[in-house]
Amino acid sequence: MEETDKSSSASASSRSIPAYHRGNGTLRGGGVQKLYHTGPTFKAYKRKLDHRLGYCTVGCLITVAVVLTIFGLFHEMAHQELTQYIESIREMIMNSIPSRTLPTLPMEIVMEMAKLEEQEVKLEEDNVPDEKMLSIPYKEPETCFGSKDVNKEKCLTVTELDEYHNVLLKSHIALWNLITVNIIVAIFLSPITFMFNSEIIKNQYYKLFYRIVLLLALFFMAIQLIILINPLLYSSFMYPTIVDKLFVEKLPREKKLINQVEFRFACQFDYISQLVELNLQKPCIPRIKNVLLLPYAVVLLIIIDLLPFLFIFFTYAWDRWLKDSFLCSIARSRIELNNQRRPQSREDILKKTMEEPHYL
Incomplete structure (x- = not known):
């Protein structure tokens, strides 16, 4: 009796299950399994950097060298003229200052001069007025030559000219040294990178050698970043001030030297604004x-120099965070949808038509 009840209940339950839920195979078991998201492995990260970072570094080195050469050629003309102008003004100021060395005199004349000085001091002490003595001269010097005690707000001094000369010299040396080293490193790194990526030499030691060379190139670019900031970026902000001090704000301005600068740059310091508007004269200072x-x-050079380091970070960030982000997933789905909607070629249309059932 119980057996008949069990069989009837089993048959009733089997009838209640829809046909598409009934199993027809021998698989059993299974269940929910949690899948853990694993980030990019360090080995895959190194492989990507090995095959991509070399070309990125070579491109940045060549770009920095080209940009420095273009701006350096224009800068060279102004550097030569300003350096020559500063040296000439400095020499004129130094030659105008009287020397402190006195000619040797006999002892008798020296003793007589000392007695005369003592008498003059006594006379001055007797004739001192009751008024307070001024601590500054009554008149400012009319010229910037002949003395070290000049008005520093109006006159160029030897110390100031030396400072301007050092700024120009340091930036000039740094500029052309960077051009030379960038070209040398790019020439040395290019064939090594090409041979590694084309697998001409399949050797573990060559891979180690390539990575060491690439690391040295990145170390040079880190040093280059420091040089680009100081002295080049610092000097580039100093140049307008130096030009204004030399030709506008301070004296002396020797006519012969000014004419040389005007001839060199094909411009005028004393210009007429109406002629400038008619493009008949060119002001020298802006030029x-x-x-x-x-x-x-x-x-711009600093940004280019930083690109290899940004590329290293972006390569890791793309696999770790960006690739599976919400925005990138939407972008990939849109690209896939656009590819599906894109008009097909004649060959694809003919192939799709021939695969239809009534052609088979």
């Missing part, structure tokens, strides 16, 4: 400043 190394050019 000299535009030829010198500009700050935006140095900022």
Whole structure:
């Protein structure tokens, strides 16, 4: 009796299950399994950097060398003229200052001069007025030559000229040294990178050698970043001030030297605004400043120099976070949808038509 009840209940339950839920195979078991998301492995990360970072570094080195050469050629003309002008003004100031060395005199004359000085001091002490003595001279010097005690707000001094000369010299040396080293490193790194990526030499030691060379190139670019900031970026902000001090704000301005600068740059310091509007005269100050190394050019070089380091970070960030992000998933789905909607070629249309059932 119980057996008949069990069989009847089993048959009733089997009738209640829809046909598409009934199993027809021998698989049993299974269940929910948690899948853990694993990030990019360090081995895969190294492989990507090995095959991509070399070309990125070579491209940045060549770009920095080309940009520095273009701006350096324009900068060279202004550098030569300003350096020559500073040296000439400095020499004129030094020659105008009287020397402190006195000619040797006999002892008798020296003793008589000392007695005369003592008598003059006594007379001055007797004739001192009751008024307070001024601590500054009554009149400012009319010229910037002949003395070290000049008005520093109006006159160029030897110390100031030396400072300007050092700024120009340091930036000039750094500029052309960077051009030379960038070209040398790019020439040395290019064949090594090509041979590694084309697998001409399949050797574990060569891979180690390639990585060491690439690391040294990145170390040079880190040092280059420091040089681009100081002295090049610092000097590029100093150039307009130096030009204004030399030719506008301070004296002396020797006519012969000014004429040489005007001839060199094909411009005029004393210009007429109406002629400038008619493009018949060119002011010298803007022309000299535009030829010198500009700050935006140095900022561009700094960005290019940082690209290999940004590429290293982006390669890891893409596999770790960006690739599976919400925005990238939407972008990939849109690209796939656009590819499906894109008009097909004649060959694809004919192939799809021939695969239809009534052609088979």
